[in-house]
């Protein structure tokens with residue numbers, strides 16, 4: 649049986665930060681140049697930010713970021729408009745899944761944008777980038793429990809806390825795509841066996857390596873059974 653691999657979308661294969669940065673530049677240029685007005689009173693929505701996909705630092709104040717999110721989520725089918733983290737990465741995942749008979753599922757915590765459901769928008773984006781019939785699972789809460797319930801072999805994600813969750817709560821190998829420095833991660837990741845890679849391409853190479861090891865193990869077992 650082929651490997652069962654889950655891949656996160658934003659920050660892993662989809663470049664949400666770049667898309668948000670481009671929109672912020674267009675829409676908020678004046679806001680950036682002028683003296684910032686007073687931030688609006690906290691309406692309690694700030695807590696929602698924790699459920700949103702992580703972004704690189706866009707140089708925005710928290711309430712500016714809130715305003716940007718509000719604007720972006722009103723864009724019809726926003727989730728179909730993002731660039732890839734690395735050109736051709738989605739097509740490469742399809743190719744690997746074909747060649748190595750992997751079951752691939754894409755997981756995300758994306759909030760709802762105008763237009764189609766998050767699941768359909770994400771599927772449209774993946775299909776457009778070269779993945780046929782993509783499975784997209786919109787999760788809330790622990791990815792570790794999802795990895796465990798779906799009996800996954802590997803999970804690729806750009807968030808350290810998600811990877812830790814997977815490493816602790818499941819038997820799947822957690823592969824972190826991490827552009828920052830290794831010291832920023834803390835010892836828990838090493839202790840729990842999270843594999844850290846500098847790009848999605850390297851993370852996929854790691855899964856290929858896992859696949860080779862697994863196949864090698866199966867071949868050795870067969871040979872042993874045959875007395876060879």
Ligand SMILES: [Mg+2]
Nearest residue numbers: 656658659806
């Ligand atoms: Mg992510």
